[in-house]
Amino acid sequence: MRSGGKVALARTSDQLSGVTPATDFEAQEASAAAAGAAVKRAYVQRMFSDIAPRYDLLNRVLSMGIDRYWRRVALARVGWERNPDGTFLDLCAGTLDVAAALSARRGFSGHVLGADFAEPMLRAGRAKLTGRPITPVVADAQSLPVADGSLAGAIVAFGIRNVADLDACLREVHRALRPGARFVILEFSTPRVALVRAVYHAYFHHVLPRIGGLVSGHKTAYTYLPNSVKNFPETKRLAERMRAAGYADVQWTSLTFGIAACHVGTRPPTSDVGGRR
Ligand SMILES: C[S@@+](CC[C@H](N)C(=O)[O-])C[C@H]1O[C@@H](n2cnc3c(N)ncnc32)[C@H](O)[C@@H]1O
Numbered sequence: 001m002r003s004g005g006k007v008a009l010a011r012t013s014d015q016l017s018g019v020t021p022a023t024d025f026e027a028q029e030a031s032a033a034a035a036g037a038a039v040k041r042a043y044v045q046r047m048f049s050d051i052a053p054r055y056d057l058l059n060r061v062l063s064m065g066i067d068r069y070w071r072r073v074a075l076a077r078v079g080w081e082r083n084p085d086g087t088f089l090d091l092c093a094g095t096l097d098v099a100a101a102l103s104a105r106r107g108f109s110g111h112v113l114g115a116d117f118a119e120p121m122l123r124a125g126r127a128k129l130t131g132r133p134i135t136p137v138v139a140d141a142q143s144l145p146v147a148d149g150s151l152a153g154a155i156v157a158f159g160i161r162n163v164a165d166l167d168a169c170l171r172e173v174h175r176a177l178r179p180g181a182r183f184v185i186l187e188f189s190t191p192r193v194a195l196v197r198a199v200y201h202a203y204f205h206h207v208l209p210r211i212g213g214l215v216s217g218h219k220t221a222y223t224y225l226p227n228s229v230k231n232f233p234e235t236k237r238l239a240e241r242m243r244a245a246g247y248a249d250v251q252w253t254s255l256t257f258g259i260a261a262c263h264v265g266t267r268p269p270t271s272d273v274g275g276r277r
Pocket of ligand 1: 094098
Protein backbone atom coordinates (compact mmCIF):
# COMPACT_ATOMS: atom_id res chain seq x y z
CA MET A 1 0.00 0.00 0.00
CA ARG A 2 1.56 3.35 -0.92
CA SER A 3 2.10 5.73 1.98
CA GLY A 4 1.13 9.40 2.06
CA GLY A 5 -2.00 10.97 0.59
CA LYS A 6 -5.23 11.17 2.49
CA VAL A 7 -8.32 9.09 2.00
CA ALA A 8 -10.78 11.07 -0.13
CA LEU A 9 -13.31 12.90 2.00
CA ALA A 10 -16.90 11.74 2.07
CA ARG A 11 -19.31 13.56 -0.21
CA THR A 12 -21.36 16.45 1.12
CA SER A 13 -25.11 16.08 1.61
CA ASP A 14 -25.64 18.50 -1.32
CA GLN A 15 -23.76 16.19 -3.61
CA LEU A 16 -25.64 13.19 -2.24
CA SER A 17 -29.04 14.61 -2.97
CA GLY A 18 -27.96 15.50 -6.50
CA VAL A 19 -26.96 12.09 -7.88
CA THR A 20 -27.61 12.27 -11.60
CA PRO A 21 -29.01 9.15 -13.28
CA ALA A 22 -26.61 6.86 -15.11
CA THR A 23 -26.17 7.56 -18.82
CA ASP A 24 -27.01 4.74 -21.23
CA PHE A 25 -23.30 4.04 -21.62
CA GLU A 26 -22.76 3.82 -17.83
CA ALA A 27 -25.78 1.55 -17.36
CA GLN A 28 -24.66 -0.73 -20.20
CA GLU A 29 -21.10 -0.91 -18.88
CA ALA A 30 -22.34 -1.90 -15.38
CA SER A 31 -24.67 -4.51 -16.80
CA ALA A 32 -21.93 -5.96 -19.06
CA ALA A 33 -19.55 -6.06 -16.06
CA ALA A 34 -22.15 -7.87 -13.95
CA ALA A 35 -22.54 -10.41 -16.76
CA GLY A 36 -18.79 -11.04 -16.73
CA ALA A 37 -17.75 -9.27 -19.96
CA ALA A 38 -14.20 -8.08 -20.69
CA VAL A 39 -14.92 -4.70 -19.06
CA LYS A 40 -15.53 -6.37 -15.69
CA ARG A 41 -12.06 -6.05 -14.15
CA ALA A 42 -11.68 -2.34 -14.95
CA TYR A 43 -15.26 -1.51 -13.99
CA VAL A 44 -15.05 -3.33 -10.63
CA GLN A 45 -11.70 -1.79 -9.70
CA ARG A 46 -12.88 1.72 -10.54
CA MET A 47 -16.28 1.31 -8.91
CA PHE A 48 -14.89 0.07 -5.56
CA SER A 49 -12.26 2.80 -5.62
CA ASP A 50 -15.06 5.34 -6.06
CA ILE A 51 -17.34 4.05 -3.28
CA ALA A 52 -14.52 3.23 -0.81
CA PRO A 53 -15.10 6.17 1.60
CA ARG A 54 -18.75 5.17 2.08
CA TYR A 55 -18.40 1.39 1.81
CA ASP A 56 -18.52 0.46 5.52
CA LEU A 57 -21.50 2.70 6.21
CA LEU A 58 -23.37 1.30 3.22
CA ASN A 59 -22.64 -2.27 4.26
CA ARG A 60 -24.12 -1.76 7.71
CA VAL A 61 -27.18 0.12 6.48
CA LEU A 62 -28.02 -2.05 3.47
CA SER A 63 -27.53 -5.40 5.20
CA MET A 64 -29.15 -4.15 8.45
CA GLY A 65 -26.07 -5.43 10.30
CA ILE A 66 -26.49 -9.07 9.21
CA ASP A 67 -23.21 -8.92 7.27
CA ARG A 68 -21.28 -9.00 10.57
CA TYR A 69 -22.99 -12.24 11.57
CA TRP A 70 -22.26 -13.79 8.14
CA ARG A 71 -18.57 -12.86 8.37
CA ARG A 72 -18.39 -14.42 11.86
CA VAL A 73 -19.87 -17.68 10.58
CA ALA A 74 -17.40 -17.75 7.68
CA LEU A 75 -14.39 -16.98 9.88
CA ALA A 76 -15.30 -19.84 12.21
CA ARG A 77 -14.75 -22.21 9.25
CA VAL A 78 -11.25 -21.13 8.26
CA GLY A 79 -9.73 -23.52 10.82
CA TRP A 80 -7.10 -21.02 12.02
CA GLU A 81 -7.03 -22.76 15.43
CA ARG A 82 -5.09 -25.63 13.82
CA ASN A 83 -2.31 -23.20 12.85
CA PRO A 84 -2.74 -20.14 15.07
CA ASP A 85 0.69 -18.75 14.11
CA GLY A 86 0.25 -19.24 10.35
CA THR A 87 -0.21 -16.71 7.55
CA PHE A 88 -3.82 -16.31 6.42
CA LEU A 89 -5.23 -14.53 3.40
CA ASP A 90 -8.22 -12.20 3.45
CA LEU A 91 -8.87 -12.09 -0.29
CA CYS A 92 -10.71 -9.12 -1.83
CA ALA A 93 -10.20 -7.66 1.62
CA GLY A 94 -11.82 -4.30 0.90
CA THR A 95 -11.80 -2.22 4.08
CA LEU A 96 -10.24 -5.11 6.03
CA ASP A 97 -13.22 -6.14 8.22
CA VAL A 98 -12.44 -9.85 7.90
CA ALA A 99 -8.68 -9.39 8.40
CA ALA A 100 -9.35 -7.30 11.52
CA ALA A 101 -11.82 -9.83 12.93
CA LEU A 102 -9.47 -12.79 12.34
CA SER A 103 -6.45 -11.03 13.83
CA ALA A 104 -8.50 -10.12 16.92
CA ARG A 105 -9.45 -13.72 17.70
CA ARG A 106 -8.28 -14.81 21.14
CA GLY A 107 -5.34 -17.18 20.67
CA PHE A 108 -4.51 -15.95 17.18
CA SER A 109 -0.75 -15.30 16.94
CA GLY A 110 -0.31 -15.43 13.17
CA HIS A 111 -0.43 -12.90 10.35
CA VAL A 112 -3.14 -11.80 7.93
CA LEU A 113 -2.54 -10.58 4.39
CA GLY A 114 -5.38 -8.36 3.24
CA ALA A 115 -5.27 -8.42 -0.57
CA ASP A 116 -7.36 -6.16 -2.77
CA PHE A 117 -6.78 -4.53 -6.15
CA ALA A 118 -8.63 -1.32 -5.23
CA GLU A 119 -6.15 0.59 -3.12
CA PRO A 120 -8.71 3.17 -1.90
CA MET A 121 -10.67 0.32 -0.24
CA LEU A 122 -7.58 -0.74 1.73
CA ARG A 123 -6.90 2.89 2.63
CA ALA A 124 -10.47 3.34 3.87
CA GLY A 125 -9.82 0.46 6.29
CA ARG A 126 -6.51 1.80 7.61
CA ALA A 127 -7.88 2.55 11.09
CA LYS A 128 -8.52 -1.20 11.55
CA LEU A 129 -4.78 -1.94 11.18
CA THR A 130 -3.63 -0.27 14.37
CA GLY A 131 -1.64 -2.69 16.48
CA ARG A 132 -2.80 -5.66 14.45
CA PRO A 133 -0.73 -8.26 12.55
CA ILE A 134 -2.24 -7.35 9.18
CA THR A 135 -0.42 -6.45 5.98
CA PRO A 136 -2.57 -4.80 3.32
CA VAL A 137 -1.44 -5.73 -0.18
CA VAL A 138 -2.58 -4.23 -3.45
CA ALA A 139 -2.92 -7.37 -5.56
CA ASP A 140 -5.19 -9.09 -8.04
CA ALA A 141 -7.02 -12.22 -6.90
CA GLN A 142 -5.88 -14.00 -10.06
CA SER A 143 -2.19 -13.37 -9.39
CA LEU A 144 -1.25 -13.29 -5.73
CA PRO A 145 2.21 -12.26 -4.54
CA VAL A 146 2.59 -15.29 -2.26
CA ALA A 147 4.66 -18.46 -2.61
CA ASP A 148 3.17 -21.84 -3.51
CA GLY A 149 1.83 -23.70 -0.49
CA SER A 150 2.54 -20.84 1.94
CA LEU A 151 -0.91 -20.00 3.36
CA ALA A 152 -2.41 -21.67 6.42
CA GLY A 153 -5.88 -20.68 5.21
CA ALA A 154 -7.79 -18.19 3.06
CA ILE A 155 -11.16 -16.49 3.14
CA VAL A 156 -13.04 -14.24 0.75
CA ALA A 157 -16.15 -12.34 1.83
CA PHE A 158 -18.41 -10.88 -0.86
CA GLY A 159 -15.46 -10.56 -3.20
CA ILE A 160 -15.18 -13.57 -5.49
CA ARG A 161 -18.36 -12.72 -7.40
CA ASN A 162 -16.53 -9.60 -8.59
CA VAL A 163 -13.42 -11.35 -9.86
CA ALA A 164 -13.32 -11.44 -13.66
CA ASP A 165 -12.21 -15.10 -13.94
CA LEU A 166 -13.67 -17.20 -11.10
CA ASP A 167 -11.87 -20.42 -12.07
CA ALA A 168 -8.48 -18.69 -12.35
CA CYS A 169 -9.01 -17.22 -8.88
CA LEU A 170 -9.99 -20.59 -7.37
CA ARG A 171 -6.84 -22.15 -8.86
CA GLU A 172 -4.65 -19.27 -7.69
CA VAL A 173 -5.79 -19.57 -4.05
CA HIS A 174 -5.39 -23.36 -4.27
CA ARG A 175 -1.78 -22.85 -5.44
CA ALA A 176 -1.03 -20.57 -2.49
CA LEU A 177 -2.59 -22.81 0.20
CA ARG A 178 -0.61 -25.36 2.17
CA PRO A 179 -1.81 -28.92 1.65
CA GLY A 180 -4.62 -29.45 4.16
CA ALA A 181 -5.47 -25.72 4.40
CA ARG A 182 -8.97 -24.38 3.74
CA PHE A 183 -10.50 -21.77 1.48
CA VAL A 184 -13.76 -20.24 2.75
CA ILE A 185 -16.02 -18.37 0.36
CA LEU A 186 -18.80 -16.16 1.74
CA GLU A 187 -21.03 -14.81 -0.99
CA PHE A 188 -24.58 -13.70 -1.72
CA SER A 189 -26.89 -16.30 -3.19
CA THR A 190 -30.48 -16.46 -4.37
CA PRO A 191 -33.07 -17.76 -1.86
CA ARG A 192 -34.90 -20.93 -2.93
CA VAL A 193 -38.24 -20.33 -1.17
CA ALA A 194 -40.52 -18.35 -3.53
CA LEU A 195 -41.86 -15.90 -0.92
CA VAL A 196 -38.41 -15.09 0.46
CA ARG A 197 -37.10 -14.77 -3.08
CA ALA A 198 -39.85 -12.28 -3.96
CA VAL A 199 -39.12 -10.06 -0.93
CA TYR A 200 -35.39 -10.35 -1.54
CA HIS A 201 -35.82 -9.50 -5.21
CA ALA A 202 -37.88 -6.41 -4.41
CA TYR A 203 -35.31 -5.23 -1.87
CA PHE A 204 -32.22 -6.09 -3.89
CA HIS A 205 -33.41 -4.74 -7.24
CA HIS A 206 -35.52 -1.76 -6.17
CA VAL A 207 -34.76 -0.52 -2.63
CA LEU A 208 -31.02 -1.22 -2.45
CA PRO A 209 -30.06 0.55 -5.74
CA ARG A 210 -31.90 3.69 -4.60
CA ILE A 211 -30.42 3.87 -1.08
CA GLY A 212 -27.01 2.68 -2.33
CA GLY A 213 -26.98 5.27 -5.13
CA LEU A 214 -27.99 8.06 -2.79
CA VAL A 215 -25.48 7.33 -0.05
CA SER A 216 -22.53 6.33 -2.26
CA GLY A 217 -23.17 8.95 -4.93
CA HIS A 218 -22.31 6.24 -7.47
CA LYS A 219 -24.68 5.84 -10.39
CA THR A 220 -24.33 2.13 -11.12
CA ALA A 221 -22.60 0.36 -8.19
CA TYR A 222 -25.85 -0.72 -6.58
CA THR A 223 -27.47 -1.91 -9.80
CA TYR A 224 -24.28 -3.84 -10.59
CA LEU A 225 -24.52 -5.61 -7.19
CA PRO A 226 -27.87 -7.46 -7.65
CA ASN A 227 -27.04 -8.21 -11.29
CA SER A 228 -23.66 -9.66 -10.36
CA VAL A 229 -25.35 -11.90 -7.76
CA LYS A 230 -27.86 -13.05 -10.40
CA ASN A 231 -24.98 -13.99 -12.72
CA PHE A 232 -22.90 -15.77 -10.07
CA PRO A 233 -23.08 -19.60 -10.01
CA GLU A 234 -25.67 -20.98 -7.62
CA THR A 235 -24.43 -22.91 -4.56
CA LYS A 236 -24.24 -26.40 -6.07
CA ARG A 237 -22.53 -25.13 -9.20
CA LEU A 238 -19.98 -23.12 -7.20
CA ALA A 239 -19.13 -26.28 -5.23
CA GLU A 240 -18.55 -28.10 -8.55
CA ARG A 241 -16.27 -25.30 -9.78
CA MET A 242 -14.29 -25.54 -6.51
CA ARG A 243 -13.88 -29.29 -6.96
CA ALA A 244 -12.80 -28.76 -10.59
CA ALA A 245 -10.13 -26.34 -9.33
CA GLY A 246 -8.72 -29.06 -7.08
CA TYR A 247 -10.45 -28.57 -3.71
CA ALA A 248 -11.51 -31.57 -1.64
CA ASP A 249 -14.24 -31.92 1.03
CA VAL A 250 -16.25 -29.08 -0.51
CA GLN A 251 -19.29 -28.22 1.57
CA TRP A 252 -21.59 -25.25 1.90
CA THR A 253 -24.17 -23.80 4.27
CA SER A 254 -26.99 -21.46 3.32
CA LEU A 255 -27.35 -18.44 5.61
CA THR A 256 -30.40 -16.30 6.45
CA PHE A 257 -32.98 -17.99 4.18
CA GLY A 258 -30.37 -18.49 1.46
CA ILE A 259 -29.55 -14.80 1.01
CA ALA A 260 -25.90 -15.73 1.53
CA ALA A 261 -23.93 -18.96 1.42
CA CYS A 262 -20.66 -20.09 2.91
CA HIS A 263 -18.58 -22.64 0.96
CA VAL A 264 -15.51 -24.38 2.32
CA GLY A 265 -12.95 -26.41 0.38
CA THR A 266 -9.62 -27.93 1.38
CA ARG A 267 -6.42 -28.24 -0.59
CA PRO A 268 -5.96 -32.02 -0.43
CA PRO A 269 -3.40 -32.93 2.28
CA THR A 270 -1.56 -35.15 -0.18
CA SER A 271 -1.33 -32.54 -2.95
CA ASP A 272 2.03 -31.71 -4.43
CA VAL A 273 3.21 -28.12 -3.71
CA GLY A 274 4.43 -26.59 -6.94
CA GLY A 275 2.17 -28.90 -8.96
CA ARG A 276 -1.44 -28.03 -9.83
CA ARG A 277 -3.22 -30.38 -7.44
C1 LIG B 1 -17.91 -6.18 -1.90
S1 LIG B 1 -16.23 -5.82 -1.52
C2 LIG B 1 -15.92 -6.91 -0.17
C3 LIG B 1 -14.89 -6.37 0.79
C4 LIG B 1 -14.71 -7.17 2.07
N1 LIG B 1 -14.23 -8.51 1.82
C5 LIG B 1 -15.96 -7.23 2.91
O1 LIG B 1 -16.34 -8.32 3.36
O2 LIG B 1 -16.55 -6.17 3.13
C6 LIG B 1 -15.41 -6.63 -2.85
C7 LIG B 1 -13.92 -6.30 -2.92
O3 LIG B 1 -13.33 -7.17 -3.88
C8 LIG B 1 -12.29 -6.46 -4.52
N2 LIG B 1 -11.96 -7.15 -5.76
C9 LIG B 1 -12.80 -7.44 -6.77
N3 LIG B 1 -12.14 -8.08 -7.76
C10 LIG B 1 -10.86 -8.22 -7.33
C11 LIG B 1 -9.70 -8.81 -7.90
N4 LIG B 1 -9.72 -9.37 -9.10
N5 LIG B 1 -8.56 -8.78 -7.18
C12 LIG B 1 -8.53 -8.21 -5.95
N6 LIG B 1 -9.59 -7.61 -5.37
C13 LIG B 1 -10.75 -7.63 -6.06
C14 LIG B 1 -12.88 -5.08 -4.70
O4 LIG B 1 -11.90 -4.10 -4.95
C15 LIG B 1 -13.61 -4.87 -3.38
O5 LIG B 1 -12.81 -4.23 -2.43
